Amino acid sequence: MANPTCRRLAPPPVLQFCRSTQRTWPLTGEDAVVKLLLARRRRDAAPAAPAAPASIAVPAAAERSPIRSLGRAGALATLACLLACAAVGAAGCTRPAPAPARPLRIALHSDPLTLDPHLRNEALTYSVMRNLYEGLTAFDAEMRIGPALAASWENPNDLTWVFHLRPGVRFHDGRELTAADVVWSIERARTLPASGFGSYVVAVDQVRARDRHTVELTTRRPYAILLNKLAFVLIVPAGSPPEIRQPVGTGPYRLVSYQPGVRLALRSFDGYWGGASAVSQVEFLPVPSQPARVERLLAGDLDLIQEPGAENFERIRATPRCRVLEQESLTVVFLQLKTQRPPLSDVRVRRAIHLALDRPALVAAVLRGEGHPVGQMVGRSVFGYAPDIAPPPRDLAAARRLLAQAGYRGGIDLDLEFRPGRQATEIRRQLAEAGIRLRLVERPWAELYPRLLAHRVEFYLGAILAPSADASDLFDAMVHSRDAARGYGDGNFGDYHNAALDTLIEESGSTLDMLARRAQLERCMHLLMQDYALIPLYVPWALFGVRDDLVWQPRRDGYLLAREMRRR
Numbered sequence: 001m002a003n004p005t006c007r008r009l010a011p012p013p014v015l016q017f018c019r020s021t022q023r024t025w026p027l028t029g030e031d032a033v034v035k036l037l038l039a040r041r042r043r044d045a046a047p048a049a050p051a052a053p054a055s056i057a058v059p060a061a062a063e064r065s066p067i068r069s070l071g072r073a074g075a076l077a078t079l080a081c082l083l084a085c086a087a088v089g090a091a092g093c094t095r096p097a098p099a100p101a102r103p104l105r106i107a108l109h110s111d112p113l114t115l116d117p118h119l120r121n122e123a124l125t126y127s128v129m130r131n132l133y134e135g136l137t138a139f140d141a142e143m144r145i146g147p148a149l150a151a152s153w154e155n156p157n158d159l160t161w162v163f164h165l166r167p168g169v170r171f172h173d174g175r176e177l178t179a180a181d182v183v184w185s186i187e188r189a190r191t192l193p194a195s196g197f198g199s200y201v202v203a204v205d206q207v208r209a210r211d212r213h214t215v216e217l218t219t220r221r222p223y224a225i226l227l228n229k230l231a232f233v234l235i236v237p238a239g240s241p242p243e244i245r246q247p248v249g250t251g252p253y254r255l256v257s258y259q260p261g262v263r264l265a266l267r268s269f270d271g272y273w274g275g276a277s278a279v280s281q282v283e284f285l286p287v288p289s290q291p292a293r294v295e296r297l298l299a300g301d302l303d304l305i306q307e308p309g310a311e312n313f314e315r316i317r318a319t320p321r322c323r324v325l326e327q328e329s330l331t332v333v334f335l336q337l338k339t340q341r342p343p344l345s346d347v348r349v350r351r352a353i354h355l356a357l358d359r360p361a362l363v364a365a366v367l368r369g370e371g372h373p374v375g376q377m378v379g380r381s382v383f384g385y386a387p388d389i390a391p392p393p394r395d396l397a398a399a400r401r402l403l404a405q406a407g408y409r410g411g412i413d414l415d416l417e418f419r420p421g422r423q424a425t426e427i428r429r430q431l432a433e434a435g436i437r438l439r440l441v442e443r444p445w446a447e448l449y450p451r452l453l454a455h456r457v458e459f460y461l462g463a464i465l466a467p468s469a470d471a472s473d474l475f476d477a478m479v480h481s482r483d484a485a486r487g488y489g490d491g492n493f494g495d496y497h498n499a500a501l502d503t504l505i506e507e508s509g510s511t512l513d514m515l516a517r518r519a520q521l522e523r524c525m526h527l528l529m530q531d532y533a534l535i536p537l538y539v540p541w542a543l544f545g546v547r548d549d550l551v552w553q554p555r556r557d558g559y560l561l562a563r564e565m566r567r568r
Contacts, residue, residue: 103265103281104550104567106560107293107305109421110445111260111286116244117234118189121196121477121491122449123331123465126232127559128284131266132172133234133249136163136182136215137227141555141564143330143469145227149177149235149250150215158222158512159205165213169273171237172247172254179209184238186217186230190487192242198487199477200229203509221510224517228468252277252563261286266562278566288420288444297545298322304552304560307421308545310368316545326370327554329542330469332377333422335535336460336494344414344458348406350532356399356434357427359391363538365426371540376525377464377474379539381556384471384521389529391536399434411435418461419445427461427537452493460493463540467557471521475505479528496533 112125117133120126138148147153150163169177186207189197203223210216219226237248247255252274253266264284268277285302287293293305294312298319308316308324316322335353337344344350359373375391378384403411416438418424428438443451451457466473481497482489488502501524508520528534542558552565 101281103283104279104304104562104565105283105285105302106562107285107287107296107302108560109286109288109290109307109419112264112284113446113449114243115247115255115258117236117247117249118185118192118195118197119243120449121199121232123463123467123558124445126467127561128264129234129247129249130251130559131253131282131562132247132251132255133236134251135231135234137231139228139231139468139557141553143556145231148231149182153227159219161217161219161226162210163215163217165215166273167213169250170271171250172269172271173237174271175237177235177250178212178238179215180238181235182215183207183209184240185235186233188236188240189233196490197233198484198490199473199480200232200487202476202487203229222512223509224512224514225468225470225472225509228470232467253282256281274563277563279562282562284560290421294545297547300547303547303550304565305545306560308543310366310370310543312545313368321548323546323548325544325546325552325554327542327556327558328379328381329540330379330382330466330557331463331542332374332379332539333461333463333537334377335416335427335537336457336462337533337535338455338458338494339531339533340495341458343406343408343412346406347532348402349408349412350535352399352402352406352434353431353436354532354535355392355395355402356431356436357535357537358394358430359538361430362426366423367538367540370543371538374536374539376529377479377534377536378466378471378525382466382469382471384518384525386522386525388522389525394430396434399436403435408435411437413437413439414459415439415441416459416461417441417443417448417451417457419443419448422461422463424461455493455495457493465557469556471525472505472509475521475524475528476509479524479534480505494533496531498527498531501527 108124110124112128113120113122114125115129117129134148136148136150137145139145147166149166149169151166153161153163155161163182165177165179165182171177186201186204189195190201190204203219203221203226205218205220207215207217217226235250236244250273252269252272254269256265256267258264262285266282266284268280287296287305290307290309293302294308294316296302297305297308298316300321313324316324337350337353339345339350363369363371363373373391376386376389403409412435414436416424416427418441420442424438424440428440431438448457452460464474464478476488477491478489479492479496479501480488481499481502482492482495484490504520504524504527508517508524511517511520542554542556544554546552549568550565551568555561555564
């Protein structure tokens with residue numbers, strides 16, 4: 001096929017056939033020129049040329065040399081002229097060498113908060129870490145739990161689990177995965193002072209290596225969802241430092257380089273037990289600005305962007321080679337209120353905020369309809385969702401009355417903190433109509449998250465993901481009172497405390513009858529919603545902008561796993 005940017009074609013190769021070996025190879029340099037000219041002499045003297053094989057290009061008749069008789073000396077005399085012509089042609093138009101494959105570029109709203117898989121229980125960070133590390137179990141894109149580093153397991157009694165490790169698994173540095181690594185990792189997630197993953201192992205009592213490839217785990221009480229929770233305890237080599245800065249996992253990708261604020265570069269791990277990945281190189285790029293992410297996608301600089309914004313859908317869809325992908329999510333966007341100091345310590349003020357919000361209008365203004373209002377802290381796809389808790393209708397009169405009863409007849413002033421990408425303008429407008437005046441404080445995620453960890457945020461607009469599609473993800477980590485010794489409450493940044501609710505949360509974790517457990521989780525949700533320490537707003541769809549040569553189906557948990565992606 002002709003090159004559309006280069007009309008002049010390079011001359012076909014001159015081939016030499018050897019009768020003894022029955023092989024053909026290209027000639028180069030002086031011998032090639034001589035052979036070509038002599039071949040033309042013989043061809044022109046012959047009455048007719050036989051048909052040439054389709055794979056070998058032959059000069060057209062108009063290009064034949066007028067030379068009828070030419071010996072080797074004459075051929076050599078023309079060599080300089082031919083080479084000069086080739087040089088002129090090359091200078092005028094050359095066929096470019098194929099460009100090396102560009103890494104798959106994925107734009108996120110922030111850098112991961114850490115490269116340590118046990119430090120920050122945060123969705124973006126975990127999403128990136130899952131490309132490098134694995135757990136004993138894993139969820140697929142439809143939230144079905146299955147084997148990962150554990151090839152199989154048994155549950156011989158209500159308190160004992162035995163895991164058999166997948167043979168032949170190696171870490172990125174070549175070390176073999178053993179039971180000692182699994183024991184070390186689970187204990188690390190339980191006991192690391194700054195661990196954010198204690199809530200996933202609250203039921204674990206002991207873990208030990210039976211042999212090199214067998215792990216025995218015992219729980220404090222029957223725990224029906226242990227397999228779900230272990231998917232989030234990623235395995236690191238035994239002896240890893242208190243803070244891991246150079247990731248060494250068993251995942252399908254290994255770290256190549258990391259420049260905070262610029263890019264995190266990964267390459268497929270040749271020794272991965274699951275075989276080669278379709279995409280060999282991946283870059284995660286922090287692009288906090290939503291408009292900048294969209295512009296770079298449309299320009300072809302990015303392959304996939306997180307949170308493109310519903311207001312940009314038509315631009316993306318109208319741009320050649322771009323499209324929007326969406327998936328029902330397991331996320332709830334909410335308001336978190338610290339309840340220790342006035343005015344938010346008064347439940348009447350918190351309820352006034354709850355009633356002053358028009359959730360359908362929020363969905364229309366912020367999501368352009370790409371989501372639905374919610375009246376509780378999990379969506380309808382999560383086990384433990386209470387069908388009888390509906391989003392309340394807006395009641396401005398009741399909201400103003402509650403503020404007046406609390407002693408704030410003239411209204412209140414609050415700072416609302418959030419990261420880039422969260423849209424708070426409509427919330428401010430709605431609450432202002434009830435006398436609740438907001439100052440919007442947008443902070444970079446790398447600045448805001450440490451403030452949350454330090455319990456310094458009084459009023460926060462954020463989102464909670466139930467990554468195992470079970471309401472215990474919310475209750476164990478974010479609602480239960482902080483109990484570092486047992487792992488509860490490691491995400492309770494608002495210092496919420498309800499002793500009765502704590503008890504019910506723990507009871508639900510030890511119930512094996514799933515229908516009874518569902519009823520307990522629904523009761524937990526009713527108790528939580530009566531305190532208004534967490535005010536749910538809506539469930540957004542998981543939205544992504546992509547180039548159309550990327551083949552990928554978004555997961556329900558929203559995680560970006562490059563192994564599930566390929567180019568057309």
